[in-house]
Amino acid sequence: MAEVVLRCEGLRKAYGTVVAIDDLGIEITEGETYGLLGPNGAGKTTAISMIVGILARDAGSVTIDGQPHDVHRTATKRLIGYVPQELALYPDLTGRENLHFFGRLHGLSGRELRRRGDEVLDVVGLSDRAGQRVRTYSGGMSRRLHIGVGLLNRPRLLVLDEPTVGVDPQSRNAILDNVRQLAGQGMAVLYTTHYMEEAERLCDRVGIIDSGRLRAEGTRRDLVTMLDREDEVELLADGDLAAAAQALAELAEVSAVDVREAGLRLLVAEAGPNLPQILATTGRAGVTVRSVQVREPNLESVFLHLTGKALRD
Numbered sequence: 001m002a003e004v005v006l007r008c009e010g011l012r013k014a015y016g017t018v019v020a021i022d023d024l025g026i027e028i029t030e031g032e033t034y035g036l037l038g039p040n041g042a043g044k045t046t047a048i049s050m051i052v053g054i055l056a057r058d059a060g061s062v063t064i065d066g067q068p069h070d071v072h073r074t075a076t077k078r079l080i081g082y083v084p085q086e087l088a089l090y091p092d093l094t095g096r097e098n099l100h101f102f103g104r105l106h107g108l109s110g111r112e113l114r115r116r117g118d119e120v121l122d123v124v125g126l127s128d129r130a131g132q133r134v135r136t137y138s139g140g141m142s143r144r145l146h147i148g149v150g151l152l153n154r155p156r157l158l159v160l161d162e163p164t165v166g167v168d169p170q171s172r173n174a175i176l177d178n179v180r181q182l183a184g185q186g187m188a189v190l191y192t193t194h195y196m197e198e199a200e201r202l203c204d205r206v207g208i209i210d211s212g213r214l215r216a217e218g219t220r221r222d223l224v225t226m227l228d229r230e231d232e233v234e235l236l237a238d239g240d241l242a243a244a245a246q247a248l249a250e251l252a253e254v255s256a257v258d259v260r261e262a263g264l265r266l267l268v269a270e271a272g273p274n275l276p277q278i279l280a281t282t283g284r285a286g287v288t289v290r291s292v293q294v295r296e297p298n299l300e301s302v303f304l305h306l307t308g309k310a311l312r313d
C-alpha cells in the first residue's frame with residue numbers, strides 16, 4: 001500500500017475573530033495529487049501555510065512521512081517543496097543562476113548543485129532558456145522556474161499554491177503535465193486552485209473547501225455521485241423518434257427520454273459505458289444519429305450544491 005506522506009488533523013487558524021481554517025484534516029499518499037478547491041478567501045493559502053510550516057497553527061497536528069512537523073522543525077521542512085503564489089525569483093539572474101542561488105540555500109554545492117540545477121531545468125522544460133535572464137521569461141516560464149525551485153531539494157511533498165493563475169494556456173498545460181509527471185515519480189502533491197477544470201483534470205482526489213471548512217472530499221466520481229444526479233445525453237437524430245424513445249425507455253440505465261424537435265434527450269445513470277447500447281437501440285428503431293453530446297455533473301455542480309454559491313464570483 002502507498003505510504004501516507006502528509007497527514008494533518010484538526011488544523012485551526014483564526015485571525016482575530018475571522019476563523020480562516022476550522023478543523024481541517026487531510027491525508028495525501030505518495031504518488032497522489034490532492035487538489036484543494038475553493039473560491040478566493042476560502043482559506044486555501046492559510047491551510048497550506050500551516051501545512052508547510054510558515055504559519056503557526058492555533059490547534060491540530062501535521063506529520064510528514066510520519067514525523068511531527070511545525071514551524072520550528074527544519075528536518076521535516078526539508079521534505080517539503082513549497083511553491084507560493086507570489087513569484088520570488090531574481091529577474092537579473094539567469095534561470096540557472098536562480099536555481100543555483102536557491103540550491104545553495106538548501107545546502108547544495110559544487111558538482112552536486114550543478115547536476116541538480118540541470119536536472120530541474122530539464123523537468124520544467126527550461127534547459128534551452130537556462131542561460132537567459134529571468135527578466136526575459138514569459139509569465140508561464142517564470143512559473144515553471146518557480147516550480148523548479150520547489151523541486152531542488154527532491155521533496156516528498158510538493159505544495160503548489162494556485163500555480164497557473166495568470167499563465168497562458170500553453171504554459172498552463174506544461175505545468176499540469178509537469179505536476180502529473182512528478183506525482184508519477186512518487187511525490188505527494190498538494191495543489192490549490194479555484195479552477196474546477198484543473199482539479200478535475202489533474203487531481204486524484206479533491207477536497208472542497210469553503211469558509212475555512214472542508215465540505216467534502218473524494219475522487220471526482222465520488223463527489224459527483226454524492227449529488228445523485230444523472231448524466232444528460234442529447235442525440236441529434238432523424239427517423240422515427242417516438243419508436244426509438246420507446247425502445248430506449250425500456251433500458252434499465254435510462255431513467256427518462258424526451259422527444260425533441262431534432263432528436264432525443266435522455267437521462268442516464270452513467271452515460272459513458274452505456275452509450276454503445278443506447279446507439280444500438282436507437283439504430284434498431286430505424287433512427288440515424290448525427291451527433292451525441294454528454295453532459296455530466298461536474299465539481300462546479302458539487303460545489304454549488306454544498307455551499308449554495310458558485311466557485312467563481
Ligand SMILES: Nc1ncnc2c1ncn2[C@@H]1O[C@H](COP(=O)(O)OP(=O)(O)OP(=O)(O)O)[C@@H](O)[C@H]1O
Binds near residue numbers: 019041
Ligand atoms: N493575515 C491575515 N489577517 C487577517 N485575515 C486574514 C489574513 N490572511 C487571511 N485572512 C482572511 O482569512 C480568510 C482566508 O484567507 P486565505 O488567503 O487563506 O484564502 P484563500 O482561499 O487562499 O484565498 P485566495 O485564493 O484569495 O488566496 C479570508 O477571509 C481572509 O480575508
